Amino acid sequence: xxxxxxxxxxxxxxxxxxxxxxARSCDELFAGVPPEFQTADxxxxxxxxxxxxxxxxxxxxxxxxxxxxFCGGGFYDHFIPAAVDALAGRSEFYTAYTPYQPEASQGTLxxxxxxxxxxxxxxxxxxxxASLYDGGTALFEGLMMALRITGRNKVLVCEGVxxxxxxxxxxxxxxxxxxxxxxxxxxxxxxxxxxxxKLDASVAAVLxxxxxxxxxxxxxxxxxxxxHDAGAQAVFSxxxxxxxxxxxxxxxxxDIVTGEGQSLGLPLSFGGPYLGFMATRRSYARKLPGRLVxxxxxxxxxxxxxxxxxxxxxxxxxxxxxxxxxxxxxLCALRATIYLALMGKQGLVEAARQCAAxxxxxxxxxxxIPGVRPAFPDRCFFNEFALTLPRDAAExxxxxxxxxxxxxxxxxxYYAGLGNVLLVACTEKRTKAEVDILAxxxxxxx
Numbered sequence: 384x385x386x387x388x389x390x391x392x393x394x395x396x397x398x399x400x401x402x403x404x405x406a407r408s409c410d411e412l413f414a415g416v417p418p419e420f421q422t423a424d425x426x427x428x429x430x431x432x433x434x435x436x437x438x439x440x441x442x443x444x445x446x447x448x449x450x451x452x453f454c455g456g457g458f459y460d461h462f463i464p465a466a467v468d469a470l471a472g473r474s475e476f477y478t479a480y481t482p483y484q485p486e487a488s489q490g491t492l493x494x495x496x497x498x499x500x501x502x503x504x505x506x507x508x509x510x511x512x513a514s515l516y517d518g519g520t521a522l523f524e525g526l527m528m529a530l531r532i533t534g535r536n537k538v539l540v541c542e543g544v545x546x547x548x549x550x551x552x553x554x555x556x557x558x559x560x561x562x563x564x565x566x567x568x569x570x571x572x573x574x575x576x577x578x579x580x581k582l583d584a585s586v587a588a589v590l591x592x593x594x595x596x597x598x599x600x601x602x603x604x605x606x607x608x609x610x611h612d613a614g615a616q617a618v619f620s621x622x623x624x625x626x627x628x629x630x631x632x633x634x635x636x637x638d639i640v641t642g643e644g645q646s647l648g649l650p651l652s653f654g655g656p657y658l659g660f661m662a663t664r665r666s667y668a669r670k671l672p673g674r675l676v677x678x679x680x681x682x683x684x685x686x687x688x689x690x691x692x693x694x695x696x697x698x699x700x701x702x703x704x705x706x707x708x709x710x711x712x713x714l715c716a717l718r719a720t721i722y723l724a725l726m727g728k729q730g731l732v733e734a735a736r737q738c739a740a741x742x743x744x745x746x747x748x749x750x751x752i753p754g755v756r757p758a759f760p761d762r763c764f765f766n767e768f769a770l771t772l773p774r775d776a777a778e779x780x781x782x783x784x785x786x787x788x789x790x791x792x793x794x795x796x797y798y799a800g801l802g803n804v805l806l807v808a809c810t811e812k813r814t815k816a817e818v819d820i821l822a823x824x825x826x827x828x829x
Contacts, residue, residue: 450789451817453745455767455808456596457518457545458657459646461624461734462812464725467648471718485690491713492688495676498660498720505626505723506640507633508662513674514716518643519551521659522590522620524672525639526552528663529588529616530561531670532638537562537585541573543595544620546797552590571599571759571769573606582613588639592620593632597794597806598767599759600629607636623647623660625765627735639663648722649715658715668692674711737811738766745809745818752826758804767808769794773829776805782828788821 392400397409406412413421431439452460471477475490485492495513502511515521526538538556540549542565549565556563562585566577573591582589589610594600607617619632621642632640644658645651663671669692677691726734746768749755754773772779776793783790795802809818 448787450784450787451813451821452789453791453807453809453813453821454789455598456792456806457547457622457643458651458654459622459624459766459808459810460651460812461646461810463648463650464722466725467718467721470721471714476714476717486687489688492676492690494717494720495674495711495713496678496688497724498716499676501720501723502660502662505623505631506621506637506642506662507631508637508640509665510668510671510675511660511662512671512711513676514644514711514713515641515659515661515673516712517655517657517659518545518620518641518645519548519659521641521643521661522548522618523552523555524659525618525620525641525661526556526561526588526590528639528667528670528672529618532616532667533587533614535585535587535615536560537564538588538590539578539581539586539615540565540590541578541592541595542567542798543571543573543597543599543601544590544592545596548592548620568595568597571595571597571762572601573603575606575609578606579609582609582615584614586610586613586615588616588618590618590620593635594622594625594629594765594767597759597769598764598808599769600763600765602630602635604635611636622765624731624735624738627731628739629735629765638667644715644719647719649718656712656715658712658719660716660719734811735765738809741811741813741815741818742766742768742807742809744815745807745813745821748818748822749807749825752822752829754829755825758801766810767806770805770807772803772805775802777802779805779825779828783821783824786824788824790821790825 401408401412404412454460476494499511499513503509515524522544529538530536538561540552540563542549553563564581566581567574569575569577572595578589589606591603591606593603603617603619610617616638617636618639619637619641621632621640623642623644624646640662642660644660647658649658661671661673668675671692674690675692677689679687679689681687723731742764746757746764749770750757756771758769758771776791776795780790780793791805791807793802794804794806798804
């Protein structure tokens, strides 16, 4: 190995630094590094010109295959109007950071206020915060909020909740002295008997999802009522685009509603950044984590916006903080706000109807394939459904990827005994012709 030196430092300066830390040489300083890593050859290529670099990057990007996407599982390939990128990409939005002097950032506050208003209307609740990191962390914050409200430490979580979210909940609650209990499904829906058997005076919250991970729609009004009878909170995780068509959590009596906002104008982007949202009853507003923006008037009677609540460690005493959330997903929330404003009420309903109609066609078309049957017969769904295949679903998905199709999500990865179950999703982007191609190629590999 060549003699190690400090780049940019002269011999005298190197000797001075080594003497200060008690090392006789640079080699002695790095003696703890394994020999196989002590090399001057890092295989770093020579620099390239801008043109050469662009050509190399384009060649690399061209290797990415374009798949027709029938995957869902909580993250969906929806159409995003061009105006979302055009407006959210403006420098005054794209480069803005968290408003440490909030009332001087009226545009940022107004965007958050409009986002809160949209979430309240979507969920049929009364108050919403200015966004959270993603759907999973939002659900955890809803769980913690229920614990604060009830003063209890036990939660019941339906296995129909997204398994990624449940893994996050188990991780976050592991060392918090929270009694965490997962309740199984019965025929694709929340098992009422199992829930009733566990509901008692120690339960702080019941966590459910609608549509659930398997796409099944469930009227959870009775389960919410049972939770309330036991003094527990009903915490929902929802798919926001579905709320353009299906019964709202507010109508079912939910206390806290959370969800993943990716479907509202955010691209899949290999997994993020995404957007969490949370809404609740007005009486619980002071238990909300994160930020809450309100509207007001200044001394001249002009409409303005203020940061009404900011219940985080940086602003109030640590023991009274609702969360350690440092900031909200402001730019992602802005994209969702722009998307919802562009779509409008009727546009959102139409998008939801198209998703449901295309999924219904795909369901009928795929169930007509010999050996393919519904995993949960007679269950209603929005735009996602589970099929039982005559062979391992992961193998089928792998075979179809080679043919240009992301055919769905094999749920056996998260649910024991369901290795042959494939979760298929359709959005407004999937055409009848694409569904027919999926059916033909699926039949060929089966």
